[in-house]
Amino acid sequence: xxxLFKKKPSSYSATLSPSGKVxxxxxxxxxxxxxxxxxxxxxxxxxxxxxGTCKCKITGGKISPEIDFSYVLNFEEMNTxxxxxxxxxxxxxxxxxxxxxx
Amino acid sequence: MKTFYVNARxxxxxxxxxxxxxxxxxxxxxxxxxxxxxxxxxxxDTLTRGIHLRADFDDNGxxxxxxxxxxxxxxxxxPAFIFLQVILAWRLYQYTAFIPFNDFSFFGIPYQDGIxxxxxxxxxxxxxxxxxxxxxxxxELSHNRKEGFLTSRxxxxxxxxxxxxxxxxxxxxxxxxxxxxxxxxxRGRNVYTHAWLSHAGQSQYSYNLExxxxxxxxxxxxxxxxxxxxxxxxxxxxxxxxVWAGGFLGVLSLIVVWSISNFLLEALNFMGHYGxxxxxxxxxxxxxxxxxxxxxxxxxxxxxxxxxDHHVRGETxxxxxxxxxxxxxxxxYFSLFVLTLIPSLFRKFTQNLLDDWDRNKATSAxxxxxxxxxxxx
Numbered sequence: 001x002x003x004l005f006k007k008k009p010s011s012y013s014a015t016l017s018p019s020g021k022v023x024x025x026x027x028x029x030x031x032x033x034x035x036x037x038x039x040x041x042x043x044x045x046x047x048x049x050x051x052g053t054c055k056c057k058i059t060g061g062k063i064s065p066e067i068d069f070s071y072v073l074n075f076e077e078m079n080t081x082x083x084x085x086x087x088x089x090x091x092x093x094x095x096x097x098x099x100x101x102x
Numbered sequence: 103m104k105t106f107y108v109n110a111r112x113x114x115x116x117x118x119x120x121x122x123x124x125x126x127x128x129x130x131x132x133x134x135x136x137x138x139x140x141x142x143x144x145x146x147d148t149l150t151r152g153i154h155l156r157a158d159f160d161d162n163g164x165x166x167x168x169x170x171x172x173x174x175x176x177x178x179x180x181p182a183f184i185f186l187q188v189i190l191a192w193r194l195y196q197y198t199a200f201i202p203f204n205d206f207s208f209f210g211i212p213y214q215d216g217i218x219x220x221x222x223x224x225x226x227x228x229x230x231x232x233x234x235x236x237x238x239x240x241x242e243l244s245h246n247r248k249e250g251f252l253t254s255r256x257x258x259x260x261x262x263x264x265x266x267x268x269x270x271x272x273x274x275x276x277x278x279x280x281x282x283x284x285x286x287x288x289r290g291r292n293v294y295t296h297a298w299l300s301h302a303g304q305s306q307y308s309y310n311l312e313x314x315x316x317x318x319x320x321x322x323x324x325x326x327x328x329x330x331x332x333x334x335x336x337x338x339x340x341x342x343x344x345v346w347a348g349g350f351l352g353v354l355s356l357i358v359v360w361s362i363s364n365f366l367l368e369a370l371n372f373m374g375h376y377g378x379x380x381x382x383x384x385x386x387x388x389x390x391x392x393x394x395x396x397x398x399x400x401x402x403x404x405x406x407x408x409x410x411d412h413h414v415r416g417e418t419x420x421x422x423x424x425x426x427x428x429x430x431x432x433x434x435y436f437s438l439f440v441l442t443l444i445p446s447l448f449r450k451f452t453q454n455l456l457d458d459w460d461r462n463k464a465t466s467a468x469x470x471x472x473x474x475x476x477x478x479x
Binding site for chain 1: 153246247248251268271272273274276311315318319385386414415416417
């Protein structure tokens, strides 16, 4: 019951693997924007959730998709935790697998 | 003071939409208010064409825009546009039911019961023009949270164009400047042809997008999971309302309203990327969009004219979009829209701009594609 009165954090952390880098993601900010602001060379193209270039795998924590991922991600990706970083907002600290060499 | 100025300047459309609704409600010749406002905007836009402003940020780089306020306004526009249709339907009913003329007052607002055919035409035209302007909110919300996306669909459904939301995000943003994007007008096409081709092409894209998604999910095409079908179902209440209100005349009026509003939507698509070319698969750059950002256009269209920045930073709030040295028409959207209505004039106006783009902004591959259109110059 008292969790209702608990102050929600203003940011969360995203730990990237395999690089091990940790980025700070402000509440309401999408993962891609936070990564780019932190100087991470995250692969991207459209930034509106239509190309899939920024996709990553959420291996821990909770996220909130801003758009329906099923138009871009395939069935297997949808079921194994993949997300579009440009349309992903964090609800907790998360762990993310992303191929930064793409 | 700066915060007030930055946020209040984007309230032009909400205020004028309410004025249009009131005009139809008050009746008599006030029913033409929406048309008059559209004309006045064209004059204001032309007069302010030389004034260009940059996006406003404080010394710490923070925007003055208040997200909650701007979003509240955008979400408010859905019931506002619904009410615009309801008030028009009421007038249609009054005309077809031969309601006698009488002066009344509603909470202090005087209005005239009954309406002449002439003023009914004014009501229909006013509603069509301002329903068309609803697309600026349909567009902005298509790029935001799930509830924003749905609200965008509902706003567009009021014009029978719910497919726009999907086509805009999944097709236009990915394929702009290429022949795979029905919303991009190639050189030589006029706005009248584009209106049909773009509308049908975007709907077809949404149909195919949905078909492929449902096949992947092993779901039937004919189900409520089909967003393409659902989009058209969202438009049914408008159809029922106008059929009930005016029968055959109601249907005719709705066709006029939808024709005007869809024409305005596709005219914006037409102006946004006319003649610009991008090689398929290459990154979208600022130079692949036309900016149109004089003061009045910027404020009225909530920065939709900053296409260059928007297509590179699609997630950016409209009040943070900036001048990025994208190709620029140099005149406002209202003024440009008038030019598009006379195709030969529009082609003449854009020829130098396109020649300059070919010379100074196009890659050699893009110039090669542009040469295919040289017969239209």
